Amino acid sequence: xxxxxxxxxxxxxxxxxxxxxxxxxxxxxxxxxxxxxxxxxxxxxxxxxxxxxxxxxxxxxxxxxxxxxxxxxxxxxxxxxxxxxxxxxxxxxxxxxxxxxxxx
Amino acid sequence: xxxxxxxxxxxxxxxxxxxxxxxxxxxxxxxxxxxxxxxxxxxxxxxxxxxxxxxxxxxxxxxxxxxxxxxxxxxxxxxxxxxxxxxxxxxxxxxxxxxxxxxx
DNA sequence: CCCATAGATACCCTCCTCGGTATATACCCG
DNA sequence: CGGGTATATACCGAGGAGGGTATCTATGGG
Numbered sequence: 248x249x250x251x252x253x254x255x256x257x258x259x260x261x262x263x264x265x266x267x268x269x270x271x272x273x274x275x276x277x278x279x280x281x282x283x284x285x286x287x288x289x290x291x292x293x294x295x296x297x298x299x300x301x302x303x304x305x306x307x308x309x310x311x312x313x314x315x316x317x318x319x320x321x322x323x324x325x326x327x328x329x330x331x332x333x334x335x336x337x338x339x340x341x342x343x344x345x346x347x348x349x350x351x
Numbered sequence: 352x353x354x355x356x357x358x359x360x361x362x363x364x365x366x367x368x369x370x371x372x373x374x375x376x377x378x379x380x381x382x383x384x385x386x387x388x389x390x391x392x393x394x395x396x397x398x399x400x401x402x403x404x405x406x407x408x409x410x411x412x413x414x415x416x417x418x419x420x421x422x423x424x425x426x427x428x429x430x431x432x433x434x435x436x437x438x439x440x441x442x443x444x445x446x447x448x449x450x451x452x453x454x455x
Numbered sequence: 456c457c458c459a460t461a462g463a464t465a466c467c468c469t470c471c472t473c474g475g476t477a478t479a480t481a482c483c484c485g
Numbered sequence: 486c487g488g489g490t491a492t493a494t495a496c497c498g499a500g501g502a503g504g505g506t507a508t509c510t511a512t513g514g515g
Contacts, residue, residue, distance in 0.1 A: 333420035
């Protein structure tokens with residue numbers, strides 16, 4: 248199973264997630280909106296599914312895909328210790344210096 | 352030039368960034384800490400350099416690498432519209448519903 | 456000066472990913 | 486049931502990325 252970072256590396260997968268932000272979508276809807284062949288969307292959705300980015304709700308032959316938070320939250324968590332880099336307010340920097348230690 | 356997401360996809364590159372959080376490092380120091388051959392570290396540092404994640408400060412034959420904020424901030428910005436997914440407080444959700452629109 | 460040290464670059468080889476196309480599967484409807 | 490629709494899967498081929506090793510370049514020290 249790929250890491251969330253590897254999953255987000257492909258632009259098409261990020262675009263699928265962007266679309267799903269506006270609400271759940273069927274495979275065919277995504278393919279049409281993105282101008283991509285359906286099997287390609289299905290393949291990437293499988294990767295997004297396996298890595299927890301999306302969930303499926305079957306409805307007869309239709310599959311409705313929706314966002315799931317966990318992997319995105321994991322990426323946000325990884326980013327957190329870097330925040331002080333661009334949020335250079337002194338209070339945050341001070342908090343950073345308090346918690347800084349050599350990552351093992 | 353690869354996107355920040357593609358750069359972060361490789362675990363070794365993320366580990367390099369993690370080390371640099373504790374302060375600037377020489378190439379050899381990174382190689383030793385990570386248990387990786389020096390040319391491999393150099394190659395990944397070049398990618399991190401070209402994509403703006405790190406900056407170099409030459410010192411004779413030494414090269415001191417340090418973190419740079421921009422690409423990490425860009426990833427954080429991309430994540431921002433997803434935050435409501437896992438921070439499900441009603442006020443944030445309300446703010447989300449106010450700004451939600453179909454991404455073109 | 457010459458050697459040692461630090462780092463970058465070049466080259467090779469393998470493996471995996473991605474898109475494309477064809478085909479299979481599931482399900483509804485008439 | 487038969488055809489059509491919606492989606493998944495299989496297979497292929499090309500390209501690129503990553504690690505390994507050898508070598509080049511630059512610089513300081515004896």
